[in-house]
């Protein structure tokens with residue numbers, strides 16, 4: 001690769017990696033907890 | 049010239065490789081569907097269409113992960129070069145699987161209402177403030193749009209029209225597509241998954257690809273930083289001793305301009321040329337000499353070592369550099385010769 005592409009490649013990853021990691025961490029932290037509902041949909045219990 | 053170059057199109061090896069890939073893809077989807085149908089709790093039969101949508105999406109994500117890992121792996125070890133040689137076909141196949149996932153999901157979830165399915169895809173979920181219910185489809189749509197441009201311009205026709213540097217820069221958008229796909233999976237499939245396997249696999253895929261690219265990118269940067277020390281007061285730089293160059297291979301050296309030169313040895317002959325292949329700027333110095341021609345490790349384009357011209361019937365040309373031997377060291381002239389110009393090269397054992 002030419003020097004311009006080597007730089008572009010590195011800077012793209014320096015920007016992309018933390019952005020994606022934060023988005024991914026936020027999503028995993030927001031996964032709804034497992035819960036049990038009765039037949040009418042009312043919440044019975046929620047996993048800790 | 050380049051328009052007629054057929055090195056990267058179809059040949060027996062590529063057809064066999066594509067057939068293996070198709071067989072692996074079919075096996076993956078078959079196993080995914082079988083396990084999905086069997087593992088579902090009794091009384092709640094999984095919908096086969098939904099399972100197929102998931103199978104195609106998972107396959108496309110895994111395939112893009114592999115596609116993006118191939119480049120840095122090949123920089124770390126030449127053992128991965130055969131995968132690089134076939135990467136373009138695998139990339140187009142990835143796009144086709146992603147297109148099948150996109151088409152099926154759009155029509156399955158959005159075709160029954162009054163709105164156009166594509167409009168419905170964009171407006172049916174306005175929960176942009178919620179992480180849990182975020183319209184993850186927009187991430188997938190943006191990633192798919194990028195993959196579409198990549199696939200549509202993947203042919204050498206576009207490479208020649210756009211020029212290799214522009215084409216290469218454009219195709220680096222695929223990294224953004226990967227980031228968007230990670231988020232598409234995270235805010236989509238992961239939100240309804242109870243098993244820890246999916247989040248673990250998604251994190252692993254992202255971490256492996258990001259680490260490989262950052263690692264190789266930083267390594268290249270360190271090499272570039274080393275160039276600052278290169279001085280060429282008399283217009284020549286000392287690159288190595290002849291014995292440092294393995295036979296039929298090259299040593300890559302930095303130039304004060306920031307570009308790199310590949311110094312090849314073919315028996316007693318030592319020649320230098322630009323390290324950037326005319327095709328996609330692949331690293332020629334990581335290739336070897338086959339049948340008397342320097343052969344690019346990426347897709348096999350060839351150049352004669354002395355003048356940088358592709359052997360007939362091809363006509364591509366790359367820049368060469370003059371070399372000379374002085375006090376047992378190989379020196380390279382920092383100014384390149386015009387592409388295709390015969391260089392002054394070293395014949396070991398010849399009278400000075």
Ligand code: FES
Pocket residue numbers: 325326327328329330331344345346347348349
């Ligand atoms: S043959 Fe494709 S980059 Fe060299």
